[in-house]
Amino acid sequence: MKTKNVVVTGGMGFIGSHLAEKLLEDNEVTIIDNESTGKIENIRHLLDHKNLTVIKGSIVDLNLTEIFQDKDYVFHLAAIPSVPRSVKDPFSSNNSNVTGTLNVLIAAKDAGIKKVIFSSSSSVYGDTPTLPKREDMPINPMSPYAITKATGEMYCRVFQELYGLPTVSLRYFNVFGPRQDPNSQYAAVIPKFITSILNDESPVIYGDGEQSRDFTFVKNVVDANILSCESKKTGIFNIACGRRITINQLADYINEILGKEIKSIHAEPRPGDIKHSLADISKAKEFGYNPKNEFKKELIATVEWFKNVQ
Amino acid sequence: MEKILVTGGAGFIGSHIIDRLLKLGNEVICLDNFDSYYDPSIKRKNIHFFMENKNFELVEGDIRDEHLLKSILDEVDYVFHEAAQAGVRTSVTDPMKSHDVNATGTLNLLKAAMDSNVKKIINASSSSVYGKVKYLPFDEEHPNQPLSPYGVSKLLAEHYCRVFDELYGLKSVSLRYFTVYGPRMRPDLAISIFTRSALNNETITIFGNGEKTRDFTYIDDIIEANLIFMKKGEGVYNIGGGHSISINELAQKIIKINNSKSEVVYTSPVKGDADHTLASYQKAWNEIGWKPKIKIDEGLEMYSKWFINEN
Numbered sequence: 183m184k185t186k187n188v189v190v191t192g193g194m195g196f197i198g199s200h201l202a203e204k205l206l207e208d209n210e211v212t213i214i215d216n217e218s219t220g221k222i223e224n225i226r227h228l229l230d231h232k233n234l235t236v237i238k239g240s241i242v243d244l245n246l247t248e249i250f251q252d253k254d255y256v257f258h259l260a261a262i263p264s265v266p267r268s269v270k271d272p273f274s275s276n277n278s279n280v281t282g283t284l285n286v287l288i289a290a291k292d293a294g295i296k297k298v299i300f301s302s303s304s305s306v307y308g309d310t311p312t313l314p315k316r317e318d319m320p321i322n323p324m325s326p327y328a329i330t331k332a333t334g335e336m337y338c339r340v341f342q343e344l345y346g347l348p349t350v351s352l353r354y355f356n357v358f359g360p361r362q363d364p365n366s367q368y369a370a371v372i373p374k375f376i377t378s379i380l381n382d383e384s385p386v387i388y389g390d391g392e393q394s395r396d397f398t399f400v401k402n403v404v405d406a407n408i409l410s411c412e413s414k415k416t417g418i419f420n421i422a423c424g425r426r427i428t429i430n431q432l433a434d435y436i437n438e439i440l441g442k443e444i445k446s447i448h449a450e451p452r453p454g455d456i457k458h459s460l461a462d463i464s465k466a467k468e469f470g471y472n473p474k475n476e477f478k479k480e481l482i483a484t485v486e487w488f489k490n491v492q
Numbered sequence: 493m494e495k496i497l498v499t500g501g502a503g504f505i506g507s508h509i510i511d512r513l514l515k516l517g518n519e520v521i522c523l524d525n526f527d528s529y530y531d532p533s534i535k536r537k538n539i540h541f542f543m544e545n546k547n548f549e550l551v552e553g554d555i556r557d558e559h560l561l562k563s564i565l566d567e568v569d570y571v572f573h574e575a576a577q578a579g580v581r582t583s584v585t586d587p588m589k590s591h592d593v594n595a596t597g598t599l600n601l602l603k604a605a606m607d608s609n610v611k612k613i614i615n616a617s618s619s620s621v622y623g624k625v626k627y628l629p630f631d632e633e634h635p636n637q638p639l640s641p642y643g644v645s646k647l648l649a650e651h652y653c654r655v656f657d658e659l660y661g662l663k664s665v666s667l668r669y670f671t672v673y674g675p676r677m678r679p680d681l682a683i684s685i686f687t688r689s690a691l692n693n694e695t696i697t698i699f700g701n702g703e704k705t706r707d708f709t710y711i712d713d714i715i716e717a718n719l720i721f722m723k724k725g726e727g728v729y730n731i732g733g734g735h736s737i738s739i740n741e742l743a744q745k746i747i748k749i750n751n752s753k754s755e756v757v758y759t760s761p762v763k764g765d766a767d768h769t770l771a772s773y774q775k776a777w778n779e780i781g782w783k784p785k786i787k788i789d790e791g792l793e794m795y796s797k798w799f800i801n802e803n
Contacts, residue, residue, distance in 0.1 A: 269659055272652070276599055280648065284591055320635055324658070329651040333595075336637075336644045337587070343639065344584055344763050453659055 183408050184208040187253045191241050191286060192260030194220030196362045197301070197354075199228075201257055201404045206231055212249065216240040218278075219263060224361050241282040246289030253293065255411050258286050259301045261330075264368035266452055268327035279330035280337075287341045287349075297348040298338065299411050304355040304396070304422070304459055306332040313426075314396075314462040317353070317418045324456065335418060342416060350410045352403075355422035355461050359400030359480070360487035371429060372397065372481075376488045379436050379444045389451035391430035396422040396460045399480040402473040406466060413469035422461030423473050435478065439485050495519045497568045499555050499601065500575030502526065502535035504677050505616065505669075508715050509572050510542060516719075519547045521564055525554040529577065530679055538676055555597040561604035570722055571613045573601060578678065580620065580640045584764045587641035594645035595652070602656045602664075613653060613664040614721055619707070619732065619769045621647040621668060628736075629707075629772040632668075632728050640764030650728060657726060665725045667717060670732030670771045673791065674711030675798040683708070683792070686743055687799050690752035700761030702740035705768045709733040710786035710794075717782050725780045732771020733784045733791075745789065749796050 186209045192198040193213030198220065205211050206228060212235040213225065228234055237249060241260050250256065261279045262268070268275040283300065290298050307315045308322030323329045338349035356370070364373035378385040398421060406421040427435075433446050463471065496513055500506040501522030513520050522539060526532040542548040553560045555575045565571075576594045577583070583590035598615065605613060620643035622630045638644045653664040673683040689696045709732050717731045737745070743756050776782045786794075 272655075273599060273603065276596060276652075280595065281588075281591065284588055288588065323651065324655070326652070326655055326659075329648065329655060332651075333644060333648045336647070337641070339637070340639065340641060340644060340764075344641075 183412055186210070186255060188212070189214060189250060189253050189256045191215070191256070191258045192220055194222060194224050195259060196224070197357055197400055197403055198259040199224035199361060200359070200400050201259065201407050203228060204404050204408065206233055209233065211235070212237060212253065214239065214241060214244065214249065214260065219363070219366070241285055242277060246285060247292045250289050250293035250295055254296050256286060256290050256295050256298045257407055257411070258283065258298055261301065265305060265325045265327045265455060267368040268325050268330070269453055272326035275326050275330050279327070280333050283334040284337055287337055287347065291341060291345045291347045295347065297350065297411055299407050300334055300338050300349060300351045302335050302351045302353045302418070303328065303331040304353050304420070304461065305456065306335065306353060309456045313458060314424070314460040315420060316462045317420055317465050339417070348416050350416055351418045352406055352410060352421045353418060354403055355396040355398050355420065355459055357398050357400055357403050359484050364488070371432065372484065373488065375433055375436050376485055379440055379442055380488060380492060382442070382444060384445055384447045385433055387429050387433065387446045387448050388455065389448070391433070391446065391448065392428050394426040394428045394458045394460070396424065396426050397477065398422045398473070406471050409470045410466070415469050419466040420461040420463050421466055421471070422463055423475060423477070424461055424463045425475060426458065426460040427477060435481055436485065439482055493517050493519065494569040495567055496570045496572065497521045497523060497564060498572045498574060499523045502539045503574060504538070505672060505711065505714060506572070506574035507538035507676060508711055509574065509718050510539065510548070512715050512719060514542060514545055514547055517547070521549045521551055521568065523551045523553060523555065523564065523575065526552065529579070529582065534679065555601055556592070558600055558604060561601060562607065565604050565608040565610055568608065569611050571601065571605060571610055572616070572718060573598065573613055574616045576616065579680065580642045580764045581762055583640050583642035583645065590642045590645040594642070595648040598649035599652050602652055602662060606656065606660050606662050611663060612722065613662070614718055615649060615653045615664055615666040617650050617666040617668045617728065618643065618646045619668050619670040619730070619771065620766060621650065622769070623766060625766070625768050628768060629734070629770040630730060631772040632730060632775050639766055642764070654727070663726060665721050666728045667721060667731045668728060669714060670707040670709045670730065670769055672709050672711055672714050674795055677711070682739065682742065683746070683795065686746045687750065687796055690746050690750040690754045691800065693753045696743050696747070696754045696756045698739050698743060698756060698758050699765070701758060702743065702756070703738050704765065705736040705738045705770065706742070707732045707734065707736045707770045708742070708788055708791070709784060710791035713784040713786055717776065720780055720782050729776045729780070730771040730773055731776065732773055733786070733788065734771055734773050735788060736768065736770040737788060745792055749792055
């Protein structure tokens with residue numbers, strides 16, 4: 183993608199900042215972020231880039247139609263992440279993830295945006311036993327978070343059908359990489375485990391640790407966003423690696439990379455969490471998505487980043 | 493005797509539910525914001541007869557008002573949640589409004605109910621949560637691909653009801669109504685518009701070619717279902733008449749019943765409208781023992797009689 187004028191909502195976040203960084207190489211980028219989970223540190227190294235505009239504010243309140251004028255594409259990543267957080271506070275998830283998304287779509291339609299790329303989540307599949315997950319399977323969202331993402335997808339489809347706004351929904355499977363927040367009480371498993379093991383503390387595993395995830399490196403997610411935007415294709419796509427790793431394996435790998443042998447502690451499974459997750463990624467391959475299976479290499483890069491920021 | 497809250501209680505379905513609940517000797521609170529989507533004086537009239545009943549209390553307010561809900565729900569046992577921004581067409585023009593009232597409003601209610609002693613919420617849902625037809629009749633396992641923001645907002649409300657049950661133990665059931673009609677029905681719905689036109693021998697206007705089909709459900713069947721599901725059933729259930737007719741057939745039936753000379757004309761179709769709806773009521777019948785009783789011809793006749801009496 184070159185010489186386009188694009189918006190990244192949630193651009194100070196973990197994934198958003200990586201996407202904004204990549205897009206800035208050849209495009210004008212406007213980041214919208216209310217810094218609720220996003221952090222200015224994530225984009226500090228980009229701030230004096232002449233093609234970057236940063237708007238601090240919420241997608242629920244801002245006049246997005248005005249901001250979207252003359253823009254080509256909107257990458258919509260702003261959301262309150264985390265399943266457990268949504269269980270505790272479904273209201274905030276509804277507000278940011280559904281009301282916010284609807285606000286983005288209405289403004290995109292009114293401003294004549296050419297395509298909206300919506301960040302969805304594998305959690306919409308829920309605990310259906312069939313593996314791997316395919317986009318045409320019935321969904322079964324089990325947490326308020328998953329419900330808000332499933333609803334965002336539906337609004338994307340409805341806006342395309344009713345108003346002719348092209349949309350893509352990308353169902354991310356457990357994204358990890360540099361800049362992922364390890365400190366929030368709702369942090370994802372990889373940054374939490376890395377930080378624990380780095381500090382010689384036992385990582386906490388919910389359940390027996392045999393639950394598995396299709397961990398996806400953030401660089402692949404960035405590629406998927408740009409490729410799907412450039413493509414004529416619309417609709418829902420799984421974005422993953424297409425293989426799964428158990429939580430116990432993950433703890434072993436991190437120990438191995440750091441040359442440690444920290445034992446894990448097991449706790450009760452969390453409500454709303456799913457057992458296994460694995461994607462069929464053949465549909466995304468239609469727009470050129472083609473991730474390499476290099477989990478250890480990606481994990482090493484991630485561990486390196488955490489070592490440096492500690 | 494139970495203490496029951498009916499949200500949207502001054503509306504078409506809400507006011508019928510209140511009627512029955514009062515007759516059965518319950519204490520009823522009616523919450524309604526008398527939204528101007530259609531003439532609020534119609535809603536005032538709907539509840540006019542209850543005003544003198546000592547077991548009836550009217551609270552004018554909005555389901556999006558969290559404090560108000562908390563104060564009302566204090567001693568309530570059951571909630572019939574009928575309040576909504578109705579109308580597929582309205583939602584296409586203003587998708588934020590249907591989201592705000594139907595989804596966020598329901599979430600607000602669930603949150604308030606969670607902190608109270610409410611035993612169960614009977615949530616009014618809609619056949620529009622199905623949308624794209626994969627097969628007919630719709631059973632509850634049919635995939636959900638709503639075609640309008642209205643359908644999405646109703647599906648989201650159902651999901652919230654379900655997870656509040658699963659995660660927090662707040663009991664609920666969502667009843668998917670299929671095109672409800674009958675006395676006091678909203679003035680913006682096909683059957684009331686057609687009947688008014690037919691009785692005045694005025695032209696009946698059909699959106700599209702009239703070959704879309706609907707499963708029309710008489711209000712008495714809906715009320716019956718609500719009362720049964722108050723004490724039985726969790727999850728989602730279709731509440732439909734179980735028979736479908738095309739809009740063309742509907743217009744002809746209404747013309748015939750009213751001995752009308754109305755002509756039928758056609759105009760452009762409405763965006764977001766489903767092509768076909770037809771309910772399978774097997775789940776409600778097998779598990780709960782509810783099934784529809786009123787056939788379409790019978791229902792249309794009862795409606796016409798009521799309409800003539802009213803006007």
